Structures are given as structure tokens and as C-alpha cells.
């Protein structure tokens with residue numbers, strides 16, 4: 001499970017991968033899967049009466065589910081990744097929420113889930129009442145001993161103070177069980193998958209009844225207030241809202257040496273529009289952070305301003321560092337402004353910043369193609385992400401799906417005229433579970449003085465799991481095109497293209 005409560009990491013199977021395999025940019029986390037997890041956890045709560053299920057329900061509700069719908073309520077995410085480069089489309093061909101999809105399960109699940117939220121706030125067992133969610137409003141609960149009216153006054157999740165006024169139909173004894181969320185008890189999730197760093201483990205929540213602080217018994221994650229109740233009794237809960245720094249279990253490779261920010265039930269993220277640059281942003285756990293509520297931003301959200309560092313590490317071993325300010329917003333509210341990058345997990349130290357590959361003639365070029373499947377991206381062919389095999393599904397790719405047996409091409413328009421003497425192409429091939437194969441044949445053209453010229457390469461080999469290379473006499477060119485003939489009945493694709501050329 002992701003920190004957002006999202007589940008189902010694998011895009012291609014819409015399922016789970018290996019244990020601890022939680023890639024951030026390639027996370028699938030379908031909105032529907034978040035709904036399913038909430039429904040399942042609610043039923044487990046009804047069966048067991050344990051707050052850990054409602055902790056996951058709440059974490060998912062405010063984060064991995066709510067991100068699935070726009071603030072305007074009419075646009076939707078299908079996948080809910082925890083990282084975005086601002087370039088590679090992830091939402092069925094888009095970087096933004098869409099009004100509808102070919103298979104439009106997510107929008108209709110959101111439209112059912114949101115209006116049902118009031119039904120998850122309270123629960124009863126015998127004469128007892130469980131308060132599971134803190135949401136301002138009035139509820140009328142039927143218990144074994146008659147009706148009880150509960151009025152919640154709160155600004156949760158922005159504020160941790162909650163006042164619950166109890167008005168039983170008949171005065172009498174019963175237990176009010178108020179959920180003390182895992183995040184307020186120093187436990188982000190009921191396992192060792194994530195943990196808070198620093199002093200967040202201090203348990204400093206308090207419960208008062210009619211103004212008097214109680215030494216409350218805690219049972220299965222609930223503060224149990226078992227007493228005679230009469231109309232007008234008020235319970236005041238104070239939950240510790242502060243900036244929490246989260247670390248993932250070291251077995252989660254994607255989050256190793258990284259940190260995420262939370263406040264209350266909300267997971268925060270960093271967006272390009274609020275920050276000078278996300279690549280190389282370092283936030284050390286425990287960095288000074290200032291929370292404030294901005295009523296004008298994103299329909300009214302709390303923002304966290306932090307002090308961090310910008311670090312640039314290059315392949316040649318040089319490292320530049322400079323202090324920077326960074327702003328985090330609630331994850332659910334991302335991608336509502338301009339298209340750009342987003343990160344939930346940022347580097348926790350300078351040495352966690354990935355070494356940046358030195359730009360090449362290919363990576364500086366503009367990529368285009370005869371066709372690209374909506375879930376893929378043309379930009380994948382020169383993003384400098386090295387495949388580990390032709391069936392590598394962990395990196396972005398271009399496929400010509402669902403074209404089969406056709407003639408297709410990919411093209412790199414160079415930043416200027418360059419001397420090019422060879423092309424390397426890493427083909428995508430998902431034999432065994434897909435319909436993409438290496439092409440039947442391929443050839444290379446270079447554009448010289450606005451004319452395409454076929455460069456003499458002889459018969460070009462086609463192979464899997466390595467770059468296929470075409471070498472030729474150096475040509476001064478401003479664009480390189482790779483033409484392919486797909487195998488009969490099959491589609492195909494490209495993971496990466498390299499050029500033999502001096503850097504621009």
C-alpha cells in the first residue's frame with residue numbers, strides 16, 4: 001500500500017507486484033482500487049471493531065481516493081501516481097484529470113462514494129457508539145437504548161480540535177468510542193511499512209468531557225468514554241496537528257533515503273508550480289516547517305513551507321548545493337493548476353539525489369512518431385532511461401499499438417545541425433503477455449537540407465534485450481528518422497534511441 005492509501009502498483013496487470021514494489025511515477029493506484037480498499041476496510045471494521053481499518057479508510061479517503069476527482073468535481077484520474085515528471089502522460093494519454101474514459105469505472109465509483117461518506121462517520125454496537133471520522137455535521141444514531149443525536153463542530157483536517165455534543169433521547173449509560181487516528185498515535189499505518197521520524201511518537205492527544213480532562217482508557221485505537229450521558233454533554237478531542245516526516249521501510253526501494261510530509265490525515269506533495277525545481281530538492285526530516293491556511297488557494301488548503309536544499313549531482317562527480325525554500329500542498333489537490341512535475345517522496349539527504357545523466361544530442365531532440373498508443377509517450381524514446389530488457393515495463397515507452405503489421409516511424413528533431421554517424425534502438429517486445437514484437441525490419445534516414453536521405457547501413461540486425469546499432473558514414477543532419485516494418489499481425493515499440501554524435 002502506498003502512503004496515500006492507494007493500492008495496485010502494477011499498471012499492466014492492474015494488480016500487485018512483488019512485496020515492497022511501490023514505484024512512484026509508474027504507480028497505477030486506480031481510483032476504483034482506492035474505493036474498493038475503503039469498502040473492504042469498513043467491512044473489516046464492522047466485523048472486528050478495530051480502528052486500524054478505519055485508519056486506512058481515512059488515509060485513503062483524504063489522499064489516494066480524493067486525488068481521483070478534481071476540485072470542480074467533474075474531472076477524474078484513473079491512476080494516482082505519487083510522482084510525475086510533468087512530461088510523461090499517465091492518465092490515459094493525459095497529464096491532467098479527464099472528464100470521461102473509454103472504460104469509465106473511476107468517475108462512476110467516485111460519484112457513488114462521495115455522497116456515501118456520511119454513512120461512514122458513525123457506527124454502533126449494542127448501545128455503544130463509534131465516532132470514526134471527524135467531519136462537521138449532525139448525525140442521528142439509533143442504538144439499542146434509543147436515538148442519540150451527535151453534533152460535531154470542527155475544522156478537521158486543518159485543525160485537530162473536535163467538539164462532539166451528545167443528545168441522547170433518554171439519559172443513560174453507554175460508551176462513546178472516539179477513534180484516535182494512527183497518525184496521532186505515532187503510527188502512520190498498522191504495520192512497519194511507514195514510520196514517523198523524530199518526536200511524532202509522543203502521544204499528546206487529549207479528551208475532555210464538559211471541559212474536564214479525562215484519563216481515558218484506550219481500546220483497539222479508540223478513546224473509550226463510558227459514562228451516564230445526558231443531553232448537552234460535550235466531548236472535546238484535541239488531536240496533535242503538526243508536520244510529520246515519514247520514512248518508508250528500507251525494503252521499499254523507490255522510497256529509500258527519501259522522506260514524505262504529512263499533517264494530520266493529509267499526505268502532502270511538492271508541485272513544480274510552487275517550487276523553483278523539484279529535481280534535486282532535498283528536505284531533511286525535522287527541517288523547520290511552517291503551516292498556514294490559504295483560503296484563496298485551491299478552494300482553501302493548508303500549505304507547508306519548508307527550508308531545504310537544492311542539490312545537483314553530475315556524472316562527472318561534481319555536486320552543487322544551495323539552500324532553498326520549498327512549499328508543499330495536500331496531495332489530493334495536485335494537478336489543478338498548470339501542468340508540471342509533482343513529488344510526494346523527496347530526497348532526505350544530498351547523496352539521495354540521483355546522479356543526472358549528461359544531456360546528449362538525442363535527449364535534447366524533439367521526439368515524434370507516426371503513432372503512439374494513448375497510454376504510452378513519445379518522449380520515452382529519448383528520456384535517457386536505460387532499459388534492463390526489451391520487456392522492461394518499469395520505464396516509459398512508445399508503442400505503435402494498436403497498429404499491427406504496418407510501416408511506422410519515430411523521429412528525433414535535433415536542437416541544431418549535428419554530425420551523426422550511428423543510431424542505436426532498444427526495441428520493446430512483450431512476448432509472453434502482449435502483442436508487441438521487435439520489427440521485421442528497420443532502416444535509418446537523416447534529413448539534410450530539408451530532404452530525407454537514406455543512410456547506407458547494409459542489412460540491419462534485429463535483436464531483443466540490447467541496443468540494435470546502425471553505423472554509417474558521418475552525416476551533418478538536423479533530424480534522424482527510424483522507419484520500421486512491423487511483423488505481420490503484431491505491433492511494436494521503442495524504449496530508447498541513442499545517437500552516435502558529439503553532444504550539442
Ligand SMILES: [Zn+2]
Pocket residue numbers: 030031032033078104105106107
Ligand atoms: Zn476505475
